[in-house]
Amino acid sequence: MVRGAEAVSAGYAAGSLLSVVGLPVAEVSRILQMTAQLERMPLREKAEVLRGRRVALLFYESSTRTRTSFELAAKGLGASTTLVSDKSSSIEKGESLKDTGLTLRALGAECIILRHNASGAPELLARMTGLPVLNAGDGMHEHPSQALLDLRTMLERLGLPSDRVDAASLRGVTVVITGDIQHSRVARSNGLLLPRLGARVVLCGPEGLLPVEALGMGREAAEGGSVEIVRNFEEALRGAQVVMMLRIQRERLAGMELDLTEYTELYQLSEERLRRCAPEGAVVMHPGPMIRGLEIAGAVADGPQSAIERQVRNGLEIRSALLVRALDATAQNM
Numbered sequence: 001m002v003r004g005a006e007a008v009s010a011g012y013a014a015g016s017l018l019s020v021v022g023l024p025v026a027e028v029s030r031i032l033q034m035t036a037q038l039e040r041m042p043l044r045e046k047a048e049v050l051r052g053r054r055v056a057l058l059f060y061e062s063s064t065r066t067r068t069s070f071e072l073a074a075k076g077l078g079a080s081t082t083l084v085s086d087k088s089s090s091i092e093k094g095e096s097l098k099d100t101g102l103t104l105r106a107l108g109a110e111c112i113i114l115r116h117n118a119s120g121a122p123e124l125l126a127r128m129t130g131l132p133v134l135n136a137g138d139g140m141h142e143h144p145s146q147a148l149l150d151l152r153t154m155l156e157r158l159g160l161p162s163d164r165v166d167a168a169s170l171r172g173v174t175v176v177i178t179g180d181i182q183h184s185r186v187a188r189s190n191g192l193l194l195p196r197l198g199a200r201v202v203l204c205g206p207e208g209l210l211p212v213e214a215l216g217m218g219r220e221a222a223e224g225g226s227v228e229i230v231r232n233f234e235e236a237l238r239g240a241q242v243v244m245m246l247r248i249q250r251e252r253l254a255g256m257e258l259d260l261t262e263y264t265e266l267y268q269l270s271e272e273r274l275r276r277c278a279p280e281g282a283v284v285m286h287p288g289p290m291i292r293g294l295e296i297a298g299a300v301a302d303g304p305q306s307a308i309e310r311q312v313r314n315g316l317e318i319r320s321a322l323l324v325r326a327l328d329a330t331a332q333n334m
C-alpha cells in the first residue's frame with residue numbers, strides 16, 4: 001500500500017495527514033469513499049467504529065469549525081477525546097511541542113490532531129511521537145482536511161460523483177480563489193490538490209495579498225489542471241464554476257497597509273457582482289470564519305448559491321474518515 005510505505009519511509013506513522021502533497025489521487029479517492037460509507041452508517045453502528053480509542057486535540061491557535069468537527073467526528077465514532085489548548089495548559093508555561101506530544105502519548109493518546117502557528121509543526125510532532133498526526137492547519141503552510149472537505153462539497157454541488165475521484169474528475173472546472181492567498185493555508189492546500197484532479201485554479205487578489213510566487217503551488221499540476229493569476233475579480237468570475245472567498249487574515253498582515261474600503265470595492269463578492277459576472281449557478285464557498293460585509297456580502301453567504309454550511313457539514317464527514325484512516329480501524333470494525 002502506497003500510503004503505508006510512504007509514511008514509513010518518511011519516518012512517521014501511517015494514517016497521518018500532514019499535507020496534500022504526496023497524497024496520491026487514489027488515496028484521496030479512498031478517503032472520499034470511506035466518507036460516503038461512514039455517512040450512510042446508522043448512528044449506533046458508527047459509534048462502535050472507534051469505541052475505546054483515544055484522540056487528542058492539540059490547538060495552539062483558535063478554531064471553531066475545524067476543532068469542533070474533529071471533536072464531534074471522533075465522539076460520533078465512539079472515541080474519547082481530550083482537548084489541550086495553548087490558553088489553558090502547560091504550553092502557556094513554555095512547554096515544548098515535543099514534551100506536550102510525549103505527555104499526550106504517555107496518557108494513552110493514539111492520534112493527535114494538531115493546529116499550530118508554525119509551518120511544519122505537524123510533521124515534527126509525527127516524527128517525535130510516532131503517532132498518527134492530522135494537520136488541522138499549520139501556519140501559512142497547509143490545511144489538508146479543509147481541501148478534502150472543499151473537494152467533496154464542490155463535487156456534490158457540481159453534480160459529480162463525490163465518493164471517488166481520478167486525475168480527470170475536475171477537468172473543465174474553474175475554481176476561483178479570491179482574497180488573502182498569501183497567508184492562506186486553505187488556498188495553498190486547495191491550489192495544490194485541485195489541479196491534480198484536472199481543475200483550473202484561478203487565484204485572484206491584489207499584489208500584496210497574492211504575490212506571483214503563489215503560482216508555485218501549481219508546480220505539481222497534472223495534465224489538464226493549472227494554476228493561474230487573474231487580478232481583476234470581475235474578469236476572474238466570468239469563467240467560474242466555483243468561487244471560493246477567503247478572509248483577510250488581519251492577524252498575519254504584520255505591518256502591511258491594506259485599504260479595506262478599496263479592497264471591498266474591488267474584491268467583495270456582492271449579490272450584484274455575482275449575478276452580473278459569474279455564470280448562473282456558480283457555487284459560492286468560504287472556509288470560514290467570514291467577515292460579512294468585507295470579502296463577502298451577507299446576502300451571498302446566505303443565498304441559494306452558497307455551499308458554506310455544506311462545507312461545515314462535510315468537515316464532520318471527511319474528518320470522520322480521516323480519523324478512521326488514522327487509527328486504521330477499517331479492518332476490524334467496518
Ligand code: NCD
Pocket residue numbers: 065066137143146185186246247249287288289
Ligand atoms: C481557516 C484557517 O484557520 O485556516 N479556517 C478554517 O480552518 N476553516 C481560515 C481562516 O482563518 O481565515
